[in-house]
Amino acid sequence: MPPSPFSVSIAYINNVTLFSCATPVMLDYQVPCLGDPGSRIYAVFSNRRLKFLIPYLRSCSKMYDLSVPFGDWVGNDGVLQFKWSKPNCRECEGKGKRCRWKNNGTNGEIECQHVRKPSNTWKLVVTGGILGSLLLVLLMIAAYRVYSADRKEKESRLRIERFLEDYKALKPSRYLYADIRRITNQFKDKLGEGAYGTVFKGKLSSEFFIAVKVLNSSKGDGEEFVNEVRTMGHIHHVNVARLVGFCADGFVRALVYEFFPNGSLQDFISSADCKNSFLGWDKLQDIALGIAKGIDYLHQGCDQRILHFDIKPHNILLDQNFTPKISDFGLAKLCSKDQSMVSMTTARGTMGYIAPEVFSRNFGNVSYKADVYSFGMLLIEMVGGRKNIGSTIENTTNEIYYPQWIYNLLEEGDDLRIHIGEEGDGKIPKKLAIVGLWCIQWHPVDRPTMKTTVQMLEGEGESLTMPPNPFLPTGPTTRNGSIPARRLELEAIAELE
Template sequence: MVKIITSSLCLIFLAFSTVLGEPQDTCKKLKCGDKGPAVYFPFSLKGGHPDQCVFPGFVLSCNEKHETILELPIPFKFAVKFAVKSIDYKAQAVQLSDPEGCLLVKLLKVFNKSTSPFHFSKDHMTDLTLFNCSLAGRQLNEPEWQLQEPVPCFRGPGYQVYSVPSSYSIGVMSLLYCTKMYNLSSFPYYSNDPDNLDLEWSEPNCGQCEAKGKMCRLKNNGTRSEIECVDFSKAGTKRKWVTTGACLGSFVVLLLVIAAYRVYSSDRKKKEHQLKIERFLDDYRALKPSRYSYADIKRITIDFKDKLGEGAYGTVYKGKLSSELFVAVKVLNSSKGDGEEFVNEVRTMGHIHHVNVVRLVGFCADGFRRALVYEFSPNGSLQDFISSPDNKNSFLGWDKMQDIALAIAKGIEYLHQGCDQRILHFDIKPHNVLLDHNLTPKISDFGLAKLCSKDQSIVSMTTARGTMGYIAPEVFSRNFGNVSYKSDVYSFGMLLLEMVGGRKNVGSATENTNEIYYPQWIYNLLEEGDDLRIHIDEEGERKIPKKLAIVGLWCIQWHPVDRPSMKAAVQMLEGGESLTMPPNPFASTGAAGTNASTAARNLNIQLEAIPELE
């Protein structure tokens, strides 16, 4: 902001100095490329110089190879293009070449036909004779052929056109297989330099200005052909002093403006900030899921400008509904699935309103284009803060971690018991827990969720769903029990253990068989009374990670009936520190393991599977 104001003030001072009559070099030197000639008056570069710098017939252009191009017009035909190699402004001469390597052929088209202000240099005129020679009888070892110059781009099947200086004696040339075409008198083609063409101009006469170290320009109030000489070096020195003074003056004015603005706005900013928060809360309370068109989604995301992340089913962008209300827009991949994830999220979240569940603001179902619009959580996901408790830069502290764990548990309990229908998430993990500006956790991503009646215990599933490392055993094998809300309890338990140790739960076995499974390592430390070997700032904080670990181990019992409900997990997290250790869930990983009672196994078998609600 400071730079913008300073630049604006400088421009104002410079504009003022111009009004006072300070001359400006508006027809400055330009180039097509690093190696191209400098282009300035009387020449101008198309698209680069303003109209007051354009002199008729002297307009150049740049091609895709960054070559400077001059076009010589021919009446009733297309202009012929030449590449400009150099410009001598003092001698008023320009050297051209043909970018296509067919110089003589193009000269035949423009010779005495062009209406340009240029004329051919008399020092490079010659008399030529063109011969059409058959290649059938040519012997490459005949020295006479070396006196003849083949014309580039002037050949056909079985013949080649040669140019021969008219002064050559016919006796020294092998013309047995050649036919004379015609003579070219005073032709601008020099056989010793067949690649270059020299042109000159008479008007406008700027050579004297250049010789004096000055530059030509069109008179401001004259006709389109009247010119004048200007010494821009002196004007430039004066303008530098004016510029320096303008910038210094603007900087002083800027300091005064900033000081006055800060005094004026210090109290106002606090009131605006508070008003903005209140307005956001009012809008959010009144907000219900709305349907948007795809054009609305593009407008909200400013054409998908700010990408927040990308997953298997879509990409998330930051958007704005108003100046105060930001949202996260998840654009679903049309190639993934048949829209089941989209239907799940809209159907599941349409009427949910809980402080620890992300709010669905709206959705888009415009043909095959589908998107979901959520409230925006500026602090990202919980995964960003639990990568390692030993990392002090991202670790939030154990008191805050306990608050987050309890809030997540209450959010899951609400999904299981607080809605008209029970909602099973099936993908509880740190990546799907978002943190708002107050670090309040919000459960998100209901693409794998299922609905069931509250008076039923379990659901039927045809395929496993979730993320490896957080999926309950019964989701893989019914030998452990039927799939129910206890599957979310298992995922929550793995999330708690990851919050304690900061390790990703990517599976129940490691690649190295000598390494112990991380939850089992935690259980062994607690059972033996050892320290959890994690970062502790204060002595009183030791109880929090231990509590989280014990609750997590209760939640990851292999058999669902051995796990607590989410209501019981909330009570355990809210209660005191006298938590009992759960049975060892790692004593056996089989269906007939000893860590679950016979009654529990029988209870699992007796539960009747019910279908999920459509």
């Protein structure tokens, strides 16, 4: 056993017997450190006679005998006194070391030991863990930003590529017949067919759809094709359909337009009494105003004045937001802006929308006012939802020209007898009808310009005055309002080839 700095003063040694008892008993010494929850341990001096102890030991069983040292008496108890022998550590402490008892030494020998500084390993582990976590978070943030920037860059490049693809179509491009077959998927999706050709749906890119009009080779001498390409090639207006490109490959002639998913205005006004196709008067007023602005642009906004000569609902296309687009410039004419009239050898246009002077010079020379007349007829049709070339039956016996019937109702202050819609406001159709009647005056000088027409549509309907009766075959009329009442003697000029 290694030496110890402790020493014990022992006065005497007694023999004792240990008993384990199930219940508490009246014995000399209890040994708590040896007991357990189910028993108590008692020490009895071995020199005591057992016959005196038997009454107390009935619940007890003997364990074993042992010798126990007893110390000097202090007060009423014998106490074991431990003494400490302090080692001489000055030499170790002088060397900055610690001293301890030598394990294999004798006579209380000591040895010096190097002082170990407290370990900082756990601090380093905790600090490293925190710094590592922060570094991981920073790396994740940096990686996400790099990924996000790369994704935005890719999206930006893709957007630019799409724009460049679509930008190619901003100016009319010439296509080969093979290109036309490819972009129409071999003419798979047919949209419609008319007197001058067949229209097919196609696409130039994943987001840019087009309508391709393949002209009939048996119709005309190519004048319509030349007119479309020459006229629409330099037109850029929100209310004018854009010519994307054309094809003149051998005997094949085709025109490539923007595609408008809502079709033409004709589809929505041919039956205004049908609630399923009725757009509402607010929307119809916006469409009428857009058409008027588009025609005004053709007359005043281009380098040369463009006369359409075929304004009608079928030639007004509607995009996804029902924004009107004027299309089909096959009958259009170009003239200088400083001269107002064009000479024509034959009438052109669609029956019901052709101005009187186009048929007979008795009503005046042909000018941009012919488009004003066609627009007026379009407004009347938007109000009534029926063809202007037909008639309506009143009192079941007399047939009357529909625009004249509308004029008679307004002149008499009667209701227009048309579908009003849920808003229940008849002010808009009345305003459209009055503007339309101003535009269809027999003589060109009595009609407003498209600029004035736009102002009339943008203003309040209550400020409009009724126009003269356009169905009386008289000369130019004197009118109230902002439109000058005078006959203009305008010079007829040759068409620009």
